[in-house]
Amino acid sequence: MVRTKAYATAYGRFAIAVPALAVPLLMAGAAPCAAADPLSGQEPQVVTCTKCHGDQEFLSGFTDTPAGETTLYVSDSILAGTRHGQFACTVCHITYGDGYPHADGAETLQCQGCHQPEGADWAASIHAEAEAVGDAPTCIGCHGGPGPHEIYSASDRRAPTHALNVTASCSRCHADPGIIGSYFGSAEEAQARVAVDQYYRNVHGTALARAGLAISATCDDCHGSHKVLPSGDPESTVHRDNVVDTCGSCHIGIIEVYEAGSAHGSAYLAHERGDNDVLAPSCVDCHTSHEMTHADDPEWFLGISATCGNCHEHLWETYLDTYHGQVTDLGFGLTAKCSDCHTAHNMRPASDQNSSVYPMNLVDTCGRCHPDANLNFVKYYAHGDTHDRHHYPLLFWPWLLMTTLLVSVWAFFGAHSMMWVAGVAIERTLRRRGKGGHHS
């Protein structure tokens, strides 16, 4: 009873998964399956197949491929622990020729015969597109470790798709200049060629490779496993309209804040909905895609304010006129950067009560560095424009007064000095001509 039910379940899964055309095929090959329940552990066919296919010496008479390299050789030890190890051979090898050897007429079920959604995703991916041109990763290319029979679950440490192995697996092509060069020739695609190198130096890569942290983001966590698409494709997980959700799938606390009303997050969501044309910064605009570091990395946090300045040009310029900006400009990280006052992910306009720069919150915000900040203190212009007479008359007039003084004093006495030299020259010339009596 139990056995029948188990079989029915297995059969049902196949029937759903396999495309309509393949169903009669499977039905035809169903006879051996009926005798060998793939889930029961009793596999008379395996025993039968491995009688020859598990005998390396015997197989060497039928193939030129050296023993140990041929995929004809399938032993119990190879299959043990693999994802398909419990299946009968005939689940995948649906037909084979009569007699021996039976390569003629042999037919193997495509992986997508069972793994239909994954197959469909792959077929829509850039990898499938690449396959039409030449070699590109197919199922076995990524999952086979090393042969087609050693398919392990991605959670299995031995699997090429395990978190700690997957970057190396992708690198087999993506870090090989010879292979990649043929696909990513243009300058716009140059990013793809250095991505792996950058990854191993970024915060995700170091967590993975140096700290051995398997939960760190690997290639497939961001790019997807099967439906890998270039970032320009609207369906790509790393397209700018999707990338926040992609990062947010791990960085839950950040996406919450970002999307809960921050200036960038609100504009981003509005653009996603098609409500505006503003390309608000998504995660990668500030953090980059493959070069992201810890936020306290000096090189990064010194550069990030300048990154903000790419869009907030005037605020960046006026910031550079302040002590905060000057010290940053000199390459020191101690004084306030953009994110120290505006926060990194919850930046809001000063008119927003929840903003760190809302007037009533300034004592707290400034107080994080200046413990003695009070209501007077926070009347400081963090972005005062000295040259803006209308908005900052208190800065403009002292500036004009001091500059006028500087220029006039320097110009007057500069002229005085230069004329003095001329005066001495005139005097000496006259004296040489014997008219020194005029000048004494």
Place this chain on the structure above:
Amino acid sequence: MRSKLASSDRGGGPYVRRFSPLERMLHAMVIVSFFGLVITGTPLLFSHAPWARVMIRLVGGFQAAAVFHRVCAVITFAYFFIHVGNLTYRIIRSTDKKGFFWGPDSMVPQPKDLRDLIDNFKWFVGRGPRPQFDRFTYMDKLDYWGEFWGVAIIGGSGLVLWMPGLFALFLPGWIFNVATIVHGIEALLASGVIFTIHFFNANLRPEKFPIDVVMFTGRSTLAYMKEEHPLEYKRLLREGRFEDVLAPPPSPLVYRWSVVLGLIGLGVGITLIGLILWALSQWRI
């Protein structure tokens, strides 16, 4: 006798005293502190300049520079108040108050200074004789009052920036913006005047080139006094006080070090003003 490099020591003859030991010490404090302030301050003012990062690191980073800047500020306040204290003492002790303020030894600008300035311009263009100066010329007074004004303005704004918490107790925060503007531009004015105008008037003009160490040794030759301060010489003779200012010549050691340190100072100052002008040429006005 070989001609001396320093104009203050040329011509041989007896030496006359020009500056007191206290004045020489105060001037040395001005030199040391002012160079310190400029070297630690200009990298901030011109943070975009290519040399700014190098200079701030040479002094040990911006935090070290901040400490050094404040140490130099303390020296500045010290010489300022020592001078004001000494001046007050001398005013109180003076029996001739009018002569103290309006006599030839006073730094108070007087009608003759304006006449000298005009006469000098006439002489520059060959339209009159060179004006004759007494003990202090109008250029000396410019340096003196420039220093006085500069210390008050830069020192005051610097104090505000030094102790923002204290000043925020009774002043609004934009005072820090104003203090930054005033401090920076006034510092630029001070550097500009000292490293070009003062250097020229006191050292580099043809009559004195390349250096005049009277402020270091405190004394000059009589020939120098007759050329630079003829009215003072005549006045001292007339008043019968010439003997009072006679002084022994500076020891060779003092003279030599005065010239060496003076030339180094000139070199540093000219380098600094060169860097400032380079940075200014790239400044967004």
